[in-house]
Amino acid sequence: MSDYIRATYLIETPHPVGQAAEALAGEQSSGTFVAVPGETAELRERHRARVERITELETADTPSLPGSRPPRGTAETSPRYHRAEIEVAFPLENVGTNLPTLFATVAGNLFELSEFSGLKLLDIDLPPAFADAYPGPQFGIAGTRRLAGVYERPIIGTIVKPSVGLTPEQTAALARDLAEADIDFIKDDELMADPPHSPLKERVSQVMRVLNEVADRKGKKVMYAVNITDEMDAMLRHHDTVVEAGGTCVMVSINSVGLVGVSHLRNRCSLPIHGHRNGWGMLTRHPQLGIAFSAYQKLWRLAGVDHLHVNGLQNKFWEPDDSVVRSIQACLTPLLGGYPIMPVVSSGQWGGQAPDTYRRTQTVDLMYVAGGGIMAHPGGPAAGVTALRQAWEAAVSGVALEQFAQEHTELRQTLEKFGGGRR
C-alpha cells in the first residue's frame, strides 16, 4: 500500500517555514523528541509523512495565536511570523481507512505545536481506499428530491419556531399551516430534540399524522427533519420512531454527536441524514486556526450525511458571502467520484438572496431554509412560501426581483417587508 492521504495547511511560524513543516510531519507520523531504540532508518522512511509542497505567503509582525516559540538561539531578537500554505502526505499505511484516526492524524496534536503561531487545515485529499470503506450518503441529492417530490428548483423549507417551548400539538398545528402552504421541507431547531415539554415520540406522532394526511390529499409529503440528536441507542430508537410514523428525514447536530456516532447511525439508517453543523464557528472562525469547510465537509460526507448546512448569502451570522459560496461549491464537487449531498442554505434568508445565490453558484440543488422570511410574511406562511418560489423563479430566469414582483403579489409583499434594510 503506497497510497497517501494529503492534507493542505495554512501555517504561521516564527521558524523557517520548511523546518516548521517538517516538525508537523514528524509529530504526526514517526517523530518523537529524541531518537529511541527500534526506530530504524527503513522504518522511518516508510512511515514518515512527507512535506510535498511549500508556498510561502506574507510575513506578520505579531503572532496570531499565543504560545509559539522561536527557534533556540534567536530568543533575543524580535521574531517574525511567516505564513505559508503547505501540503503534507501521510502514508495510508499509518492509518488504514479509519475515519476517526484519519482525523487524529490530520487534525490532532499538531494544533499544540509551539512551532506554530497559526495552523489551519485547509483541505484533505483521500486515496480511493476510503471509498471502499465508507458508503457515504445513502440518499444524496437525487434521493432527497425523490422523497420530497421536488425537482429542478431548490427545496424550500423552514424551521419550526420558536426554537423551544411548543407542545407537540402546537408543533403539529404549525406543521399543518406549513403543509397547507405547500412548503417542501420543515425542520426542528437544533436546540429541540427530545425535551420533557415535547417528547420526540409524541411530537413525531402528532406532526406526521398531519403531514401524512395532507400528503394523502395533495399527493406530496412534506419532508420533516426530526432532530434525533441524542445518545446512540436513543438516536436509533428515535430513527425507528420516525420511520414507523412515515417520516422521511432525520436531523443530527453533527459536531455534538461526533464522526463515529454519525457514521454508526448511517449504517442503520433508512432515511436521509440532515447534518446540522452548529458549533462550526468555533472550528473555523479564526482565519489562522482550526479547519476550513473544504476539509470538514469531506469528513462528514464520508460519515454519511445527506444534507449539510452551509449558512446563506447575506446571512445574519459572521460569515462573508465568498465563504458561503465556496462551501456550496465544495458540497457539490464530487468526492472520490461521488458522495453527492445537498447544501442547506439558511440564516436570515427571505428570498432576496436568491438572485445572488443562483448567480454565484449556478445551481438549484439546494435546500433553501427561511425562518421569519416565511413565517412572518404579511400574507401568512403560504404567501411566504409562494414568495420564496417566485424569488427563485426570477433568479433562475435572470429577471430582477423588483421586476418579477410587479406581477407577483407575494414577492412584492416580501420585498416591501424585508427588502428595505437589507438590499
Place this chain on the structure above:
Amino acid sequence: MSDYIRATYLIETPHPVGQAAEALAGEQSSGTFVAVPGETAELRERHRARVERITELETADTPSLPGSRPPRGTAETSPRYHRAEIEVAFPLENVGTNLPTLFATVAGNLFELSEFSGLKLLDIDLPPAFADAYPGPQFGIAGTRRLAGVYERPIIGTIVKPSVGLTPEQTAALARDLAEADIDFIKDDELMADPPHSPLKERVSQVMRVLNEVADRKGKKVMYAVNITDEMDAMLRHHDTVVEAGGTCVMVSINSVGLVGVSHLRNRCSLPIHGHRNGWGMLTRHPQLGIAFSAYQKLWRLAGVDHLHVNGLQNKFWEPDDSVVRSIQACLTPLLGGYPIMPVVSSGQWGGQAPDTYRRTQTVDLMYVAGGGIMAHPGGPAAGVTALRQAWEAAVSGVALEQFAQEHTELRQTLEKFGGGRR
C-alpha cells in the same frame, strides 16, 4: 422542572455588553429574528435563557475575530470591542439530560453570531438531573489504581514509540523491556489504532502475552491503553479483543470519536477509558474563541472517560504551566459530587517537572507519561522508569532533585542528559 444549566462565557463585542449577552441568550433559546405566530409571552418567559451575571472587563481597539458587526447606526464611527464575562442560565426543560443537545445549546450556533468578535465557553454548571442520566467514569482514580496495582504515587507510564511503523512483534518486544523495567503503564500513540502494518488484534495478542507472562512472574500487570479508536462496531470489537486477552485499559481519541461514540462505548465497556484529547488545541488555543478546559472536561467525565490528557508542566507544546495546573485541578474537582478521573500528564516529561507539578497541584493522583524521558535514558528504559520514580519521591518529600540525585544514580543520569537546557 425549574432547574437551569448555567454557562459562563468570555465575550468580546462591539455592542453594549448587555445587549450582546441577551442576543446570545435569545439565539440559544427562544429567539428568532422576527416575531412569529405561536410565540406567546408565557412561552417565552418559561423557555428563555436568562443572563444572570455580567462582569465587564477591558476594551480593545481591534476585534479578535473577523465578521462582527457593530450596532446599526454606528457604522461610521470606529467601534470598540468590549470584553466581559457573562453567565447565562438555560432552562433544563429546553434540553433534558441529552448530552449532545446540551453541547449544541451551550456551544452551538452562538459562535456564528455577528454580535461577537470573541466568544469562549469558560465553564458549565449542571443540575443534578445529569448525574441520574449519566453514570460517568466506571473506574476513575481508585479503579485505575486497583487495576494498575499502584498506590500513593503517580502511575508512571510511557508511549510506545515510534508512533507508527512497529510490527506487533516489535511492539511486544518493547513492551517486554518496559515491563521488565517495572513500568506501570504503556499506551499506544494516538496515530496508531488498527493499521495494516499492526492490526490491533495481532498487536494486542502479542503484547498481552508478554504482559500477562511478566505479571504472572512479578504479580503486577502493566496497564496497556490500547488505542481502539475506530468506527463504533469495530471499537466495541476491539474492546472485546482487549478484554479477552486480559488487557486492562482502552484508549480513544475523544474529539475524533465524539461525545455520543464515547458515551456508547462507556455503556458497553468493562475497562477504564483512557481519553486522549488530541485536536484540543484547535478548540482552545485562541484566548477569545472556543472552549476552556474547565467546561470541556465536564462533558467528557459525563460521557464516561476515566483518564483525560492535560498536557504537562514545561511541555514541548504551546500551553503555559498555569493552564496545565488549572486543568489538573479541574479533573480532580468533584463534578456533581463525583465523576473522579485521572489527569494524564504528558508531553516532554522527563522527571524534572515532578517537583513543580507536585508543588503546584499537591497531588499524586496522576498518570505521569514520559516518552523519550524513559526510552532514551542513558541506562536504558529500566533506569528511565526508576529515575522518574525517584524524581517523584524527591518531589513529594520536598527534597531538591539535585540533592536526591547524589544518592540515586538513575536520577543523576537523567539530570545530566535532560536537565541542562530545560531547567
